Amino acid sequence: MSSDVGSVDGPVCPNCRQPLRETLRSEQVAAVVTTDAPRAPMSVTYCGSCGWTLAVTPVPRLRPMMGMGAAPEVVEPEDASTLAGQFQVRCRELIGEIIAAGFTPGVWIELINTMGAVEAAKHLLSIGRVLPVTPWLVEHGRPELTMEHEITQTRWAEVFTDDDRADAARRLASAGGPEA
Secondary structure, eight states: OOSOGGGOOSOBOTTTOOBHHHHEEEEEEEEESSSSSOEEEEEEEEETTTOOEEEEEEOOOOOOOSSTTOOOOOOOOSOTTSHHHHHHHHHHHHHHHHHHHTOOOHHHHHHHHHHOHHHHHHHHHHHTOOOTHHHHHHHTTOGGGSHHHHHTSGGGTTTSOHHHHHHHHHHHHHHTOTTO
């Protein structure tokens, strides 16, 4: 291989320009969420050559399912009387309908169980990630069951910003493909 790093095909570290196919590393670390809260496991992806951090994401807690065909459940909110708690209850309802329609949104469930429904939604919006269930629901004519659709509802105006709602609406429209 040539010593000219600029000629490398594929992803490179934005800091040292070394090829990430050879230097990419990932590990889990326990970060303190608050002084009163327990440590939360985080996945850190970094360049093994220079140590530059490329991504830090929460590690979803995996829960074993009880028996064959059992669906994972969304945990109860800490306080169902708050708007954030009500959003989590609504997400539980949506997920129940989605499972009944034939899709188990495991990623969404694990994010809610790890972060809470509002924080999970804000996290997904911030990283630009569309849940696998979103295009499936759109393709099956059920966009009203998506997280993105729910975020756009005025009921949650105190929880989500105008930008959050606009981003959710754009994501939902793009999940329908070019004709949406």
